Amino acid sequence: MAEERVMLVDGMALLFRGYFANSYGGYIRKTKAGLPTNAVFGFVKYLLDACKTFNPTHIVCCWDLGSKTFRTDKFDGYKANRPAAPTDLIPQFDLVKEVVTGFNIPNISFPGYEADDCIGTLSRQLSEHMEVLVLTGDHDMLQLVDERVKVIIMKKGASNYAVYDAEKLLEEKQLTAKQFIDLKGLIGDTSDNYPGVKGIGEKTATKLLVEYVSIEGILDNLEQLPKGVKAKIEAEIDMLHLCRELATISCDAPVSCLPDDCFWQPDHAKIFTMFEELEFNSLVKDVSRFIAVS
Known part of the structure; x- marks a missing residue:
């Protein structure tokens, strides 16, 4: 039996990366009904690629909730320079969570905390049971590395990752x-x-x-x-x-997830139906190949 490992996904990192990777030239992928889906399409491609590459047995997806957190209470200027989200991205915030639920993956967030804090908290909880992989594009997450926690930084290009354990962190960052x-x-x-x-x-x-x-x-x-x-x-x-x-990432946010709650067991028929509704025809083949070997 393969060693159990949970992948904690930084949802916003994947979603924003998916949006900008699939909006070049001003073209925004939409359904026939006009619903923007380019960010969700990119999110799914990144998620499936990470699953194929790292073969997690468990998955959780964590999200930010709005701009007000305990950090903005401490410092008014915290993230105050962030531009507003693109108009075409806004309806995809709820849509991507529906898609994650459709994959039988739990969405976790909590008011006043960032996705980083949810990931930090869950990494401490779940590392007692299995290896933890944190999937993100945010180097702030490197502070979570320990004996049971590795941080996977997504780099430019398909299937391009930097995987940090304590040894790699010390070697590269000193x-x-x-x-x-x-x-x-x-x-x-x-x-x-x-x-x-x-x-x-x-x-x-x-x-x-x-x-x-x-x-x-x-x-x-x-x-x-x-x-x-x-x-x-x-x-x-x-x-x-x-x-x-x-x-400092909080590792005591008021969130929790038991191993049984995040076991990665995709419902094939449910995913195919969801992709057909979103008109993700090219991804049907991708997920078919993935499921065949998972």
Whole structure:
């Protein structure tokens, strides 16, 4: 019997990637009735490819719910730079969850928390039972890596993944998963709109963490730092601590999922009917090939 492994899917990462990958030239895939489906089409292709590549026995899909979270309560500017979702994408937010349900995969989210927090929480819960694979395009998730949790970063191109365990993370980034949180505290995150310490880039931050291990270690050794680096950190200590809080994925969100609730057992007939309704004719062949070998 194959070893059990659960794939925790960052739903929004796949959906947005699917939208932009299938809207080039301004063309938006739609049903004959005019319902936009390009993002959902891309989502399904990415999901099936990941299933074929990593062969999970269990799957969960996690989602964001709106823009207000416990992080916006701490920092008004958090993600305030995000543009509004494209008009053609909006009706696909509910549609993609219907499709996930049609695959017999649970959708999990909770008000005030991001998909990252749901994934972090479930990774801790489910790693007690099986190996955990986190499927995302978001490098913030690297902080979740541990002995039982691997993070799969989707890269450009079909079937192109970077799989991080603790060894790979240390080899490529020179940091542990916990240090990755401190890195984001130091350098901030432009996509999430929090600044970190002004003037401290990734190269300098990584060097500091390799030498002093943590933000606390850096602060305990301020007198040893170059004068310019010391001045920058001293001027932004409060922001440094706040940014580390914003960067930290919560692993105690009020969500749960038992292994029996997320066993991957697709209903073939249900999927074919769903694809016919969505006019995903080319994917019928893809899913047929996949199911034949799964």
